[in-house]
Amino acid sequence: MRKIVILTGAGISAESGLGTFRDAGGIWTKYPLEDVATPEGFARDPVLVHEFYNARRVQAAAAQPNAAHHALARLQRDWPGEVVIVTQNVDGLHEAGGASNVIHMHGTLAGALCAGCGHRWVAPETMDTTTPCPACTRPSARPDVVWFGEMPYYMDTIFDHLASADLFAAIGTSGQVYPAAGFVQEATASGARTIELNLEPSAVASNFDETRFGPASRVVPDWVSDMLGLRG
Structure with missing residues (x-):
């Protein structure tokens, strides 16, 4: 992976x-x-x-980045492969937390x-x-x-990334807003493993291979530690 x-x-x-x-x-x-x-x-x-x-x-x-933002920046920094962060959020907290080259699909x-x-x-x-x-x-x-009724930014780039992903993770999303809600199906169709990290199940939670629920400041750092082999 x-x-x-x-x-x-x-x-x-x-x-x-x-x-x-x-x-x-x-x-x-x-x-x-x-x-x-x-x-x-x-x-x-x-x-x-x-x-x-x-x-x-x-x-x-x-606002200040929380432990989840910092954890994703750590994953991006320490993972031996590529980590692409696509966000629906219009804040700059990923960058403030240390992430780079974040794709802001909603501006x-x-x-x-x-x-x-x-x-x-x-x-x-x-x-x-x-x-x-x-x-x-x-x-x-x-x-x-990007407002409702407008086309999100960078869609061609995002779909190219989904097509080449080994793992797709959705964090803190409702699964109710398309096209982002369909990303899990795009990734699955390309052979990626999928995981949802959320406070509670999203509208498309059943489409994921794995789910973890709880506050982002807890579940995201735990997942990143697991990915980097830092726990257990």
Whole structure:
């Protein structure tokens, strides 16, 4: 077994204080998804959307990586083969924890995107409807995150990695959002062994060869130690 491809979702960052869609009382429960996480919502009320992502950007900047992020960075560093991390998260906690070359399929809060010309740049701490694009100067800045109804980034690269994986691991994902929810089937079809590490079973848990459940800060370091032969 040489190549490991890892998909992470909101569950890996929950213990760093960044809530998932389903957290009771979390930031997502205060806003309907169709208002703040769709192109239509942005077109309808860009002020609201900017306010929402400005708050999320501040929250993410203050968050610290937890033991799960650090463990994956250790696996990436010490595994004798290739370890590819693909994340649905828009925070930068994998990188803060020491990981490198992370594939952000849903973009990042740290990025800004021009809705007019498509130019990308590092987002300021706050953006609003007057924020100009550095390339075309139009006030058409939006967060560089993938909203519902938009195509995730780097899909060809991700599918190439899945096709060559020896092991596919999904960590902290709900299994409810496609195309990521179908990655386990793609990996299985290519002959990879599969494992889910999650707080509780995802919607596609039955598709995995192995499952381990519990807080990410416990199950991920334990799994990495097992992979590196550091336990028992």
